[in-house]
Amino acid sequence: MCSFSNLVSRPEIDRVESIVTLNFPKVYKDRKISEVYLEFGQSYNFIYVLSLDGKLLGVLDQTTMMQVAGHNSLPKHAGELIGKAPKCLAMYSSIIEALSLFLKERVYEVPVTDEEGRMLGVLKLWSLFDYLVRMLGESQQELNDAKKLIVTLETVVENPYEGLIVIDENSHVVMINNFYLEALGISREEALGHHIHELTPHSELPEIIRTGKAQFAEHWTVRDREFMIIRAPIKKDGKIIGAFGKTLFKDMGLAHVFARKLNQLEDDLKFYKEELRKIHRASYDFEDIIGEGPKIIATINLAQRAARTTSNVLLTGESGTGKELFAHAIHNGSSRCHGPFIKVNCAAIPEQLLESELFGYAEGAFTGARKGGKPGKFELANHGTIFLDEIADMSLPMQAKLLRVIQELEIERVGGTRPCKIDVRIITATNRKLYDMVQERTFRDDLFYRLNVMAIELPSLRERPDDIELLANFMVTKLNQKLETNVEGISCEAIQILQSYSWPGNVRELESVLERTMNVVDESFIYPEHLPVQLRQSIVGSDENQGRRPNRMDVFLNSAEKDLVLDALRRTKGNKVKAAKILGIHRSVLYKKLTKHGLDSETLSREL
Ligand SMILES: Nc1ncnc2c1ncn2[C@@H]1O[C@H](COP(=O)(O)OP(=O)(O)OP(=O)(O)O)[C@@H](O)[C@H]1O
Numbered sequence: 001m002c003s004f005s006n007l008v009s010r011p012e013i014d015r016v017e018s019i020v021t022l023n024f025p026k027v028y029k030d031r032k033i034s035e036v037y038l039e040f041g042q043s044y045n046f047i048y049v050l051s052l053d054g055k056l057l058g059v060l061d062q063t064t065m066m067q068v069a070g071h072n073s074l075p076k077h078a079g080e081l082i083g084k085a086p087k088c089l090a091m092y093s094s095i096i097e098a099l100s101l102f103l104k105e106r107v108y109e110v111p112v113t114d115e116e117g118r119m120l121g122v123l124k125l126w127s128l129f130d131y132l133v134r135m136l137g138e139s140q141q142e143l144n145d146a147k148k149l150i151v152t153l154e155t156v157v158e159n160p161y162e163g164l165i166v167i168d169e170n171s172h173v174v175m176i177n178n179f180y181l182e183a184l185g186i187s188r189e190e191a192l193g194h195h196i197h198e199l200t201p202h203s204e205l206p207e208i209i210r211t212g213k214a215q216f217a218e219h220w221t222v223r224d225r226e227f228m229i230i231r232a233p234i235k236k237d238g239k240i241i242g243a244f245g246k247t248l249f250k251d252m253g254l255a256h257v258f259a260r261k262l263n264q265l266e267d268d269l270k271f272y273k274e275e276l277r278k279i280h281r282a283s284y285d286f287e288d289i290i291g292e293g294p295k296i297i298a299t300i301n302l303a304q305r306a307a308r309t310t311s312n313v314l315l316t317g318e319s320g321t322g323k324e325l326f327a328h329a330i331h332n333g334s335s336r337c338h339g340p341f342i343k344v345n346c347a348a349i350p351e352q353l354l355e356s357e358l359f360g361y362a363e364g365a366f367t368g369a370r371k372g373g374k375p376g377k378f379e380l381a382n383h384g385t386i387f388l389d390e391i392a393d394m395s396l397p398m399q400a401k402l403l404r405v406i407q408e409l410e411i412e413r414v415g416g417t418r419p420c421k422i423d424v425r426i427i428t429a430t431n432r433k434l435y436d437m438v439q440e441r442t443f444r445d446d447l448f449y450r451l452n453v454m455a456i457e458l459p460s461l462r463e464r465p466d467d468i469e470l471l472a473n474f475m476v477t478k479l480n481q482k483l484e485t486n487v488e489g490i491s492c493e494a495i496q497i498l499q500s501y502s503w504p505g506n507v508r509e510l511e512s513v514l515e516r517t518m519n520v521v522d523e524s525f526i527y528p529e530h531l532p533v534q535l536r537q538s539i540v541g542s543d544e545n546q547g548r549r550p551n552r553m554d555v556f557l558n559s560a561e562k563d564l565v566l567d568a569l570r571r572t573k574g575n576k577v578k579a580a581k582i583l584g585i586h587r588s589v590l591y592k593k594l595t596k597h598g599l600d601s602e603t604l605s606r607e608l
Pocket residue numbers: 288289290291317318319320321322323324325326389430431507508511
């Protein structure tokens with residue numbers, strides 16, 4: 001006999017094998033056919049035999065088995081057993097085929113041999129009882145699941161906040177909830193099974209079935225009540241089998257509340273966007289840079305030229321000379337003025353944080369990293385300008401990373417895997433001698449040359465004492481607003497003291513000296529005694545300023561300046577804004593000059 005496991009490869013193999021070895025061979029020898037019957041023949045079980053090429057050779061049903069068992073004359077081999085089977089094989093064949101499809105896993109197979117042990121076919125056993133018990137169990141479970149689902153769906157459909165109606169492909173109502181019935185003023189009996197137009201003659205649901213197109217947020221008026229509704233087709237396997245209508249709000253009052261909330265949210269969003277834009281905006285223009293001495297004018301001209309290019313800019317100069325002010329003005333004077341302006345103080349950020357601050361980090365980059373990661377300053381500055389202040393304080397490893405960004409024009413977040421292209425103009429600033437640092441190898445030369453494309457050196461205040469009066473008066477006006485004071489000006493003697501001081505802290509120091517002074521002064525003018533002692537002392541030691549009287553040079557320059565101002569005003573027919581532009585000075589400076597030269601409106605009308 002061929003090995004059973006060659007024929008059967010299912011998990012039941014153990015069980016079947018035991019049947020084969022214990023029961024079937026012995027059925028014939030040891031009269032165990034009744035056991036087989038008990039095992040398989042309790043109720044509607046079948047034993048059928050297939051030939052090796054799959055033909056149904058015979059079937060043993062309950063009756064046959066009973067006969068076999070009852071006659072006590074046992075067949076000698078399976079072939080004999082088969083011979084006792086009813087002959088209506090055709091009927092059995094179709095039943096068995098159908099059931100076998102369902103019952104595959106419950107069919108047990110044993111080989112059938114003739115007397116000489118030659119393989120005749122396969123004897124298959126299955127238990128309908130087992131099957132029914134299992135199927136019933138499964139059906140019960142499915143029934144319970146379905147019941148639960150129905151209860152859930154009923155709760156969803158029958159909620160007091162929205163109406164729902166469902167029609168079939170013939171536009172007959174198949175489902176409607178109480179909210180909808182109430183809105184229509186009809187009973188469920190009057191609705192179910194009826195054509196939707198009998199309930200509501202103008203319903204557009206049949207149109208949805210025809211076109212297959214959904215409608216969103218439509219108005220629906222019924223019995224003087226207004227609703228907002230959506231209508232949509234119901235599809236199965238791509239075919240439209242119905243449509244549904246669903247109210248979006250309990251009533252229009254609620255819809256208005258929702259609309260108001262939405263508007264409010266949109267307004268809030270607009271506000272915060274604007275606030276963010278303000279934060280990331282450059283605050284100063286070239287007009288805000290005060291100075292008319294040749295040095296500062298030349299510097300402003302150079303910066304204006306830099307603004308028109310896309311090149312990187314390196315601003316150098318002592319602390320407080322206005323490097324940040326210039327960076328703002330360059331951004332605002334450039335084609336990127338509508339993009340963001342992002343400032344990073346490289347000295348203020350701890351070395352280990354600078355990389356993630358500049359390039360951002362990916363989600364999960366380190367413990368405590370924010371969900372979704374965080375964009376770095378370079379990403380925030382995209383399509384705008386990044387201002388890297390105190391660049392000389394950047395460590396060598398960070399310099400290398402910055403160089404790579406400049407060369408490849410892309411950044412990669414810390415812990416990230418995908419580089420991201422950026423379009424950023426870089427303005428850097430330092431009050432240290434960067435070139436000396438390059439010589440000392442504390443600053444990378446390749447990075448230096450990349451940053452130093454447009455080099456702008458800002459003059460110290462010492463180098464332009466003539467601007468001090470202008471700057472001081474400008475600041476008094478500005479500080480009056482900030483401090484809510486009414487200081488009208490600075491006396492000539494006080495100006496002389498300011499001009500003779502060396503201003504190591506440059507314009508920032510001048511600003512803070514004036515703020516301190518204006519906070520304590522009670523008079524309308526600032527006199528020498530109001531100024532800090534160290535400033536007053538500076539004039540004592542200054543021979544140059546002792547008993548200073550106007551010399552011929554002063555007189556000449558003064559008169560040349562007056563002529564220039566008048567000439568500009570004549571050319572612009574008295575338009576001061578245009579005249580200031582011609583002269584290349586700020587409007588406020590022109591007004592000061594007019595006062596200085598006694599050019600009030602009466603005099604001007606005579607002179608022009
Ligand atoms: N020419 C100027 N006209 C008007 N205000 C100026 C001018 N220069 C500098 N200031 C003012 O002086 C203060 C210091 O300027 P800023 O911060 O730009 O200097 P800085 O060179 O960047 O300083 P630091 O090197 O210390 O960062 C600011 O309030 C700025 O507005």
